[in-house]
Amino acid sequence: xxxxxxxxxxxxxxxxxxxxxxxxxxxxxxxxxxxxxxxxxxxxxxxxxxxxxxxxxxxxxxxxxxxxxxxxxxxxxxxxxxxxxxxxxxxxxxxxxxxxxxxxxxxxxxxxxxxxxxxxxxxxxxxxxxxxxxxxxxxxxxxxxxxxxxxxxxxxxx
Numbered sequence: 001x002x003x004x005x006x007x008x009x010x011x012x013x014x015x016x017x018x019x020x021x022x023x024x025x026x027x028x029x030x031x032x033x034x035x036x037x038x039x040x041x042x043x044x045x046x047x048x049x050x051x052x053x054x055x056x057x058x059x060x061x062x063x064x065x066x067x068x069x070x071x072x073x074x075x076x077x078x079x080x081x082x083x084x085x086x087x088x089x090x091x092x093x094x095x096x097x098x099x100x101x102x103x104x105x106x107x108x109x110x111x112x113x114x115x116x117x118x119x120x121x122x123x124x125x126x127x128x129x130x131x132x133x134x135x136x137x138x139x140x141x142x143x144x145x146x147x148x149x150x151x152x153x154x155x156x157x158x
Contacts, residue, residue, distance in 0.1 A: 002048045006061055006077035009045045009087065010127045013038055013094075017119035024112035032102035035115040039095035039122060046088050046126075053084045077130050087129045094122035 002008065016038035020031050027034060052059055059079040066073040079087070098118060105111045 002045055004061065005045050005049050006059060006079050006130050007063065009042050009091070010077075010123055010130070012042050012045065013119040013123035013126070017116045017123070020119070021112060021116045029106075029111075031111045031115040032098060032105060035119055036095060036098040036102065038119060039091065039098045042122070042126070043088070043091040043095050046084070046091050049079060049084060053079065053081055057081065079130050083129050087126050090122065090125045090129065094118070094125070 016035065020027065020034055024031070049059060057080065059077070062074045062076040064072060065075045098115065101114070101118070105114055108114070
């Protein structure tokens with residue numbers, strides 16, 4: 001298994017989305033390929049957890065997020081057999097969506113916003129699946145889903 005695989009499977013689409021948005025002027029017309037590669041890498045990271053899921057039945061990772069003398073907040077991931085398969089399905093469907101959208105979005109002026117939001121939506125779905133406390137990522141998922149829906153409307157000129 002790749003070390004810190006649950007964290008990487010969630011963070012890779014987020015980091016890729018930020019980079020696509022930040023460098024949108026330099027990667028014009030390549031956003032779809034970059035998003036597809038990032039989504040496929042996330043699929044590979046999730047697949048790397050398969051052996052450990054089969055042998056141990058679950059993966060439990062915690063990371064200290066905020067630590068003070070009086071309290072601490074941890075970020076936790078729990079991947080069991082069901083969440084592994086759901087995360088894999090989400091990642092594969094998202095990767096296929098990115099790949100299919102390359103031709104569909106060709107010539108559209110808001111490709112950057114579309115792929116940024118598609119990757120954030122992917123990260124949100126995977127995060128809801130494997131976060132120990134899913135409510136922390138639900139707000140990101142809700143805002144991103146609304147943005148994806150409004151992107152093709154007259155209001156959505158990203």
